[in-house]
Amino acid sequence: MTLEALLQNPNALPTAPKVVEELISSFENPDVMVEEIARKLSLDPVLSAKLLRLANSAYYHVSRRIGNVEDAVRMLGFVTVRTLVISSGLVGGFKTVPGMDLKRFWRYSLHTAVAAKWLAKKVGVNTDLAFTIGMMHAIGQLVMHAGITVEAQELDKSVGPYEPGRMAAELEAFGYHYSQVGAELAVRWKFPDIFPETIRDFPAPASRMAAVIHLATWCAQADELKLSTDQRAEGLPLAVANGVGLMADELLAEMPALDELSAGLEELIH
Numbered sequence: 001m002t003l004e005a006l007l008q009n010p011n012a013l014p015t016a017p018k019v020v021e022e023l024i025s026s027f028e029n030p031d032v033m034v035e036e037i038a039r040k041l042s043l044d045p046v047l048s049a050k051l052l053r054l055a056n057s058a059y060y061h062v063s064r065r066i067g068n069v070e071d072a073v074r075m076l077g078f079v080t081v082r083t084l085v086i087s088s089g090l091v092g093g094f095k096t097v098p099g100m101d102l103k104r105f106w107r108y109s110l111h112t113a114v115a116a117k118w119l120a121k122k123v124g125v126n127t128d129l130a131f132t133i134g135m136m137h138a139i140g141q142l143v144m145h146a147g148i149t150v151e152a153q154e155l156d157k158s159v160g161p162y163e164p165g166r167m168a169a170e171l172e173a174f175g176y177h178y179s180q181v182g183a184e185l186a187v188r189w190k191f192p193d194i195f196p197e198t199i200r201d202f203p204a205p206a207s208r209m210a211a212v213i214h215l216a217t218w219c220a221q222a223d224e225l226k227l228s229t230d231q232r233a234e235g236l237p238l239a240v241a242n243g244v245g246l247m248a249d250e251l252l253a254e255m256p257a258l259d260e261l262s263a264g265l266e267e268l269i270h
Helices: 003-008 018-026 034-042 045-055 069-076 078-093 102-123 127-136 139-147 149-158 166-174 178-188 194-201 208-224 229-235 238-243 248-254
Strands: none
Touching: 003 139, 003 178, 018 034, 018 078, 034 045, 034 069, 034 078, 045 069, 045 078, 069 078, 078 127, 102 127, 102 139, 102 208, 127 194, 127 208, 139 149, 139 178, 149 166, 166 178, 178 194, 194 208, 208 229, 208 238, 229 248, 238 248
């Protein structure tokens, strides 16, 4: 199946809640009516309940209980709320995907997101964008497993979804890989250009944001594969790290454990 045919397959594509679509369009709209979006978000009981649980979690250390969406926007800021709601919407868009353990997939994605946020702060790129792109960088995996189920599961037997050789194996088997699928999905969902560009480019990064996502996926994959310290040191993409001014020790020793970085955000993926 071609990439175009895959993206035309209704079974492969998730549906985003209407308010998530509006939040995506708000990236490009400097005059966005925050109050109006907060009102519409309040009308979505699932997303608003999840937002409030996240806003009151240990991750944000708020000084008093946040009781409604307007409080959340006021205390966390619109950008943070947008990041959380879009991420929750992505998770909720896929109910079941053949051959994929969704709990594991979203944990891996969350680990990539928190690693990306930590690295983005280090190298001076937008941390909220890095987090959101980190959450959705591998969404093409879900689209492929939903749309070309038999072939994707067959490939899983030789190269797992979280193994570094996965993209090369997909390219050989299908003529495209999951980052290209995810980039096309980001275009169709009308995300700003930095989303599809970064998702498409992170395997061979040409920008600082793509380098951040490249390094974050390496960290999350190393966790998933339970690599030892020596294995991490041996496989570290040092040229990419050095290209954005990072040293090996910052990735191997200074970065906190990903479970620690994501503590309090688990609600996002449930």
